[in-house]
Amino acid sequence: MDLLVYFEWMESSLLGAIGKSYGGVYAIAQSVHLMSLVVLGGAVLLTDLRLLNLIMKDVPSETVVNQAHHWFKVALVSITLTGVFMAAAVALRLYYNQFFWAKMLSLFAGVLFVFLVKLPLLSSAPHAELSPVSVRLVALASIAVWFTVAATGRWIGFS
């Protein structure tokens, strides 16, 4: 399936036109994208550093995970919406950018990991009954995948 036609359509769409014509709007979208990164990254770090027993050791990890996950979802929606808007303005450049595809793959992997691996594991039993090795591996994998998403996203701008 050739995605080029979709990227061409996206860049010629109204969204793409707005992003290209109004630099201020584009800059604000980038800033909201960054603020969403703060919340999403903060939620990930809060959860994973707690699962690694590095912070908030006197707060039940179930509380931290459940509460942080709510803001993770909010930030994921916001970061996706602003990301689509930003991508529309430079869609064809992104199509040929290897870091963009690396980010999309890692984002896809990250979302699958959270909803199909991490959350099912952490909601399957009280955390004290789960294998500590499994919990720590999940936390480390989560940090690694979301770091990759953020880093490849930044490197889009450098390439």
Next chain:
Amino acid sequence: MNQLLLHIAQWIESLSWSTRLHESYYMYNWIESTHVLTISLFLGMLFFIDFRMLGLTMTNVPASRIAARLHTPMMIGFVVMIVTGLLLYFAVPVRVTQSIWFRIKLVLLVAAGINAWYFNRKMRESSAKWEDQSRAPKPLRVSVTMSLMLWAGVITTGRLIAYDWYDCYRVQSEFIAWAAGCLAE
């Protein structure tokens, strides 16, 4: 004052390591990436402390406990951001010194710091009375809302530094030229 700031910036720019940093492909990009990604650690922790004060998360956990537990990782992130921020400044000192967005960012940073000092003082004085409640008292909620707005402003102005709309080489209004300290293109 603008003349002094420009002289300092030009002196830094004349240093060989400033040029090496500016012209390096990997080093500059890694420093900037670290600066941007560390906001998840620094501001991520800070936002969650603020969310707790506003009653938006972990309302069954004492507010002062959340503030205390997240303080260390937050400050680790802050130190990393200061160090990388200084390095980014040292790489392009003249342009950044004459950037109106950088100047606004610094003002907002100072304001956020003052607000944080005020918030921490008030919280220490009064938290025993309200820390188990879902929300902090109104004066502290106002301070926390200011915190979120100021840091959103820091993020936005930081992002806008890269845009050259108000760079000194362009024709600017007298006010912009003065506020940005345009003395050299």
